[in-house]
Amino acid sequence: MTISYKISPASLHAHIFHVSVLIKNPSADGQAVYLPAWIPGSYLIREFVRNIVEIRAESAGKAVAITKSDKHSWQAEAVKGPLEIHYSVYAWDLSVRGAYLDQTRGFFNGTSVFLAVQGQENAPCNVEIVAPEGKEYKNWKVATTLAARNAKQGQFGSYQAANYDELIDHPVEMGEFSQISFKACGIPHDIVIAGRHQADLKRLKKDLKQICEYQIRLFGEPAPFDRYVFMTMAVGDGYGGLEHRSSTALMCNRDDLPLAHETQIKAGYRQFLGLCSHEYFHSWNVKRIKPAAYAPYDLKQENYTRLLWAFEGITSYYDDLTLVRTGLISPQDYLDLLAQTITGVQRGNGRTKQSLEDSSFDTWVKFYRQDENSPNSLVSYYTKGALVALCLDLLIRKQTQGQKSLDDVMRALWLRYGKDFATQGEGVTETAWEELAFEVSGLDLKSFFDSALRSTDELPLQALLAEFGVDWQMRAPVSSADKGGWLDKVLSPSNSLGVRTSNEGGFVKLSHVLDGGAAQKAGLSAGDLLIAMNRLRVTSGNLDALLASQPTNGEVEIVAFRRDELMHFNVHLQSAEANTCGLRLTSGSDEGNITYADWLLN
Structure with missing residues (x-):
């Protein structure tokens, strides 16, 4: 039987949605309901249930006891006939993951507002989306891809979904937009x-x-x-x-x-287009081509896979690649973006400690819970995953003389796993991704995958890019704002503390102290506030200049606050590490270069 939901923006000033769920055929032993602990696509236990501020149940107009059974579940007592549960949800999360409501707009993901009916997750669902009361909201509209039941597109009314999984995969925006x-x-x-x-x-x-x-x-x-x-x-x-x-x-x-x-x-618009491209590519890669661990999702607990490098990293590779292949950005613009990605990976010592498969598996406790030590301990399956995708693409193109590419692997994944996922529900097992890459390319890629995914070896980026007409430059950063890019004149490395900083109340705060850097060796720690260097005040605007004014590899005295205690440090400066990448097309490379053209101008 159909599960019927109703959601109303009840108190815009208090940020409260009222939600009800009507269960026409509740379990004879008493119906259990629960709210997801996480939202697919964001791999952290978020405990959305914390925002349910009150809940009650009734049947045939009479109150029914409903008791919390664990942190995200309730158990209603057994009833004869339909069961209706009413609850209020506090919605003040401006992120893309939760629910938000005020007098300017409303937004929600189903994982934040719709209780799942235990044992009836595959039942069809209806949801009535109610407009806020008040003439000042008469122009509010609705945006969602939920299928309309009796509502007109863009209006409040009744919508439907085939099951709970579909219901929570269509966010809703309401307001004047x-x-x-x-x-x-x-x-x-x-x-x-x-x-x-x-x-x-x-x-x-x-x-x-x-x-x-x-x-x-x-x-x-x-x-x-x-x-x-x-x-x-x-x-x-x-x-x-x-x-x-x-x-x-x-x-x-x-x-x-x-x-x-x-x-x-x-630059900002280029980044936004890349974001749109990334999320759109996910329509195929992760929403339909899924890890077997997500087919189906278990929304009560962590779902572990070592394949996030393939679902997020490959998507990250194609997001900017799409921009250059469509002509929205130039090949050099693309290489600049790629150089920034390489720079970001090279600047983290975590790449020497955590493999890409381990990064994927541990996302629940590491990548989504980053702290001051994260650059020293983890590698991103987004950015390094994108670089592995790049290497795999170029390697396949090179060894098949351009006859095959990563594009062919992605199409094969789509045909085998994604196209019929709605009816077949088959996910990609932990070994099947690599096996299909072998099959499609006709190559023995085992040594590549062992090195790229299951070790902390450096990737063969420079050698592969050279095969496709791209010059490689690895240099020291010229300032703390240098994210990468080609320099025609490379300067001598400047002095470095080996830190990342942020501005806090006018002070320079050490947000990260990098392994083996001058600051760490001197005893400075993340969270310290820099006051002075050699008796001159340190600010976010002059730190680079102060470091540059010192003798190469010289010694400086730094005064800093740790909590509320003033501390003194003698720091032996180091030369900035050559961890900043620049890429450019090799002189003479042009669109007539078949390998270059097939890769970037496909």
Whole structure:
């Protein structure tokens, strides 16, 4: 029987949604319900249940006892006839992962608001989305890819889903928002932007259409959805995205969005397009091509896989690659982005301690719970995973003389696991990904995978890129703001403390102290606030200059606060490590180079 939900924005000023769930055929022994502990795509136990502030149950108008049975579950007493549960959800999480409500907008993921009915997760679901009361909200609309039941698209009313898994995979935006539509390969797409902004929607429409059509054609038409929505929240300072089966929830800095008078793609807009590309690619890679560990999800506890490098890392490889293949950015712009990714990986000592498979497996306790020691202890399956994808792509192209590529592996994964996932439900086992890569490429890739995924060996980036007409430069950073990129003139390494810093109340705070660096050797620690160097005040604006003014590998006295205690340190400065990458096309490389053209201009 159908499970019926109703959600109402009950108190916008108090940020409260009222939710009810009607269970027509509850368990004869008493019905159990639970709220997911995490949301697919974000691998951390988030305990969404903490935001349920009150709950009650009734049957035939009479109160029914409902008792908490564990941290995210309740047990209702046995009843004859339908059971209805009413509860309130506090919604003040501005992220893409939770639920939010105020007088300007509402947003929710189903994992934050819809209780699952134990044992009836496969039952069809209806949900009535109710408009807020008050004439000031008369212009509020709804954006969601939930299938309409009796609601008109964009309006409040009744929607439906085939089961609970589908119900929670369609976030809902409500409010007064900007919207523009387009078709990609015949499929309707909407761009929705909440928050104050001055974005050039026509430019967004044109650019996103190219991204969407490229990725649909990469995997093969038709697209795996009937409609897609980019839900974006524009804020003063924020960034993030979360994939869903036919939509994505995004957050960006409003200054990153394109303005009508801008003709070039600024860095912030390039980053936003990369984010859109990343989440859209997930429509195939992780929403339908899934690890077996996620087929189906267990939403009560951690789901472990060693394959996140393939689902997040490969997606991270294709997000910017899509931009250059569609002509939205130039090949050199792409190489600059790639150099920044390489730089980010090289600057973390964790790459020498944690393998990519271990990073994937431990995401629940390490990557999503980063602290001051994380650069020394972990490697990102996003960034290093993207570099492994790059190496794999170039290796296959090289050894098959351009006859095969990672594109072919992704299409084979789609045909074998993704295209029919809705009916077959088969996920990729921990060994099947590599086995399919062997099959598609015709190559023995075992030694590559053993090194890239199960060891901390350095990747063969320089050698492989050289085969495709790309020059490699590894140099010291010229300042703390240097994220990578080619320099025609490489300067001598400057002095370094071996730290990462942030600004806290006008002080320079050591956010991370890197293994083997000058600061660590002198006894400085993460959290210390720098006061002075050689009796001169340290600020975020002059730290680089103070270091540069000292003799190479000289000694300085640093005064710092640790908590509320003043401490003195004698620091032997070190030369900055050559961990900053630059890439450029080899002189003479052009679009006529077949390996280069097939890779970047496909």
